[in-house]
Amino acid sequence: MAKGDPGAPARGRRAAPRSRKATTGDPELVQLLTPSGERIESVTGPDGTEYRVDFTDEEYRGLYRDLVLVRKLDAEATALQRQGELGIWASLLGQEAAQVGSGRALRSQDMAFPTYREHGVLYCRGIDPIMPLGLFRGVDQGGWDPNEFKFNMYTIVIGAQTLHATGYAMGVAMDGRTGTDDGEAVIAYFGDGATSQGDVNEAFVWAGVFNSPLVFFCQNNQYAISEPLERQTRIPLYRRAAGFGFPGIRVDGNDVLATYAVTRHALDNARHGQGPSLIEAYTYRMGAHTTSDDPTRYRIASEVEAWQAKDPIARMKAFLEREKIADAGFFGEVDEQARREAVDLRERVLAMPNPEPGTIFDHVYPNGSPLLDQQREQFSRYLESFEGSVH
Template structure:
């Protein structure tokens, strides 16, 4: 399904016609916010990659090219919803109120978790063990149902769960187990797959001989396939799916077909396994360029775009500055949150480490 063509024209595909009223009801300020979000995300992404190349981060996980899928779906969620990311949903976290420096702190090794979800818009922690977040999300969604926190008929309080994972993660057993339990318990949940064509160096056609969206029907839930580079269809379909989940209609499955323009992570070299022709093809489908063309065609001014560009640069510069100022963590931090209360084993291990480091320093603390 698609609302915006790659050329930036509003031409809904037949299946997407029903979602057009959702978009048409949005005020200009919200439509412009989508562009603002995507532009800021792109600049922060570039800053993160540069910091890693300069030795300031251990790793960076690019989101370049996937901005529309993330922004549309994230903006469709309500404050009471819970979001379980993978590890490249940077703008989703920012939309939920997360300071992006906390993401850089995690990838810099300055923190062991990154943030408290309850204090950051119910945006849960990044997951580096692929697909495990689908089980975390399903368990949480089951808990919402057991606690009566959903499907009560109160739209301002009924909650749902949105979980992000990639095409590679659909090959993991955890994802299938999560889909089984979600279907069995009819959880208030949306599974959002960002099919960016590559699971590191493995192409999606080697992982799935049919469209990934069909997995939903196989597990007893509706599954749809959308143009993941079209922020409007991402928003409209996600909003409807989340509303259905909150109202007790069970889980659903969205496959957003997009493309990872950069490397899988900064530890990866995509030139080893994909062609420049493929990259060029997807460059012409850039989600930000497409959306800018549409906004300009409906009256967005040059001043608006200039203001957004300036804001995006300011955010990226601020993120870079504060990331460089982050102090290295003390050795105590690795012991602090293993147990909720002080624990003799942790004290013993800390004493051993303290003695070991003293021996390396010639007895000096």
């Protein structure tokens, strides 16, 4: 796990080869690690903020381990769906750096509101990766405690979680839990397609007007299911923030270091009472929108190949090799750990017991309701009508 802070004093690391400055109005990404694995010491953003990280070698290796494990577990879930063990799965393939970088940037007191694809952030919050698989297998409604892990339940309705996050962040501010280093910040995840939803734009309005301690984190993976980005917006998404009265910035979402630095800075601004901001993590969905989708119907192979050259894991591995931070033994050990964890995940999914049908009513309301009791009784009679039937 990476724990270093961007801008912290260097701890014995060799100097990075160069720096780069992003100019105001330039849609150039904030980037600290090139696709070839070359480290950039620092980047000055449009507002003059210097973005940098200074991690220990172990922390760099930890980020690489996170990326590999998250991808392998995601691939296993996709395979389980293809074999009929899950009803559906929304893969994060290609978006690992955006999720691991932002997930590791969260402090323990911060609260996250995900969509249905933030498996990498979930992993970084310490939640057992089997939890979302129970949801997509249909045996539960997601089994983690949002208060314990500071990670809300998956939200299937596109963009709805941004309103949930805004309300929660308004409460944080009203409770006086901002203004200090140990203040609480909130992050809301959504995709580029969700920016066309009314919920998201309403969340922008409320968060801006009430100066909520909230970071809107848009994973721009270039496609809203089958619609390309140019069907969603006439300007870069991060520039939309200006119309709502708060800053926006675009980061290379395939660069785990830059994503960490930008997200940590935005969260710290929020916790100190400086209000909301929008991060556009510019990345690419390498696979299908979900396992019900066929991306070959709306994008060409050469586009996918171009983005494969920017793969977040490959560039982190190249950096570790270039700086002699890791060797073949380390990479082999990580691959073996990923294999073991994937096998364990598969075995536990296959061992999940099928729930009794009537349990669907158990957690609708904390104290039940007369209408719910009536529906439970009707459903029970319906199930009993099949007893003794020959199938």
